[in-house]
Amino acid sequence: TQSTRPQRMLAAVHNNATRGDPRSVVKAIDQFCRQKEWAMNIGDEKGCILDSVVSEVNPAMVLELGTYCGYSTVRIASQLPPHAKIITLEFNPQNAAVARQIIAWAGLGEKIKLIEGSSGDWIPKLKEQFGVDTFDLVFLDHWKDRYLPDTKLMEECGLLRKGSILLADNVICPGTPEYLEYIRNSPRYKSQYFKSHLEYTRVEDGLEKSIFLG
Ligand SMILES: O=C(NC/C=C/[C@H]1O[C@@H](n2cnc(C(F)(F)F)c2)[C@H](O)[C@@H]1O)c1cc([N+](=O)[O-])cc(O)c1O
Numbered sequence: 181t182q183s184t185r186p187q188r189m190l191a192a193v194h195n196n197a198t199r200g201d202p203r204s205v206v207k208a209i210d211q212f213c214r215q216k217e218w219a220m221n222i223g224d225e226k227g228c229i230l231d232s233v234v235s236e237v238n239p240a241m242v243l244e245l246g247t248y249c250g251y252s253t254v255r256i257a258s259q260l261p262p263h264a265k266i267i268t269l270e271f272n273p274q275n276a277a278v279a280r281q282i283i284a285w286a287g288l289g290e291k292i293k294l295i296e297g298s299s300g301d302w303i304p305k306l307k308e309q310f311g312v313d314t315f316d317l318v319f320l321d322h323w324k325d326r327y328l329p330d331t332k333l334m335e336e337c338g339l340l341r342k343g344s345i346l347l348a349d350n351v352i353c354p355g356t357p358e359y360l361e362y363i364r365n366s367p368r369y370k371s372q373y374f375k376s377h378l379e380y381t382r383v384e385d386g387l388e389k390s391i392f393l394g
């Protein structure tokens with residue numbers, strides 16, 4: 181039976197990355213996507229911007245929307261201080277299954293809680309189910325038409341505090357026009373655009389970093 185792209189990506193990690201070495205997992209995925217098959221990981225160029233935001237925020241609690249295969253999950257978790265945690269939401273069970281194995285290979289299972297389901301279902305339950313207070317950093321990289329409704333939902337559920345950082349992928353390509361319009365015009369956020377390129381291509385894309393002002 182035919183394998184899927186995430187399964188071929190997992191095989192590339194097993195064959196080319198060192199167990200317990202997150203940087204080698206990131207490198208193996210980027211190599212697979214450059215040399216074999218494009219895939220929608222944030223990639224190394226935007227990934228370096230993600231790294232700099234994570235190290236600047238030094239978050240104790242991170243929420244990622246859109247695990248996919250776990251590339252950015254591993255990238256973020258490998259930079260977290262001890263005892264810090266990342267909760268990552270994934271809707272597609274096949275993607276979640278691959279992500280769990282990539283996260284395990286990187287040796288980061290203790291820092292990462294992968295939840296399968298939809299943001300609409302899970303965002304309202306994070307406080308009661310996982311004892312979350314607020315998130316220091318939220319990374320948005322799931323369905324682009326969900327960035328805005330889910331940001332409003334996080335506000336309503338009291339998951340953001342004064343100073344919480346939202347970092348959104350793909351604000352140019354594929355684009356998140358409604359989210360950008362809201363976040364750049366809302367008095368409750370201060371936003372900054374980081375110009376870059378769509379993963380593994382020369383097409384323009386970028387990240388939008390927004391601080392919640394409370
Ligand atoms: O469509 C793109 N990304 C969509 C990403 C979607 C991924 O997020 C999951 N999800 C959905 N809801 C949730 C949650 F969290 F709600 F539970 C999680 C989906 O199952 C999928 O694995 C994309 C496309 C391009 N491109 O160039 O076309 C480039 C990129 O970087 C991209 O991120």
Ligand SMILES: [Mg+2]
Pocket residue numbers: 220221222321349350
């Ligand atoms: Mg993306």
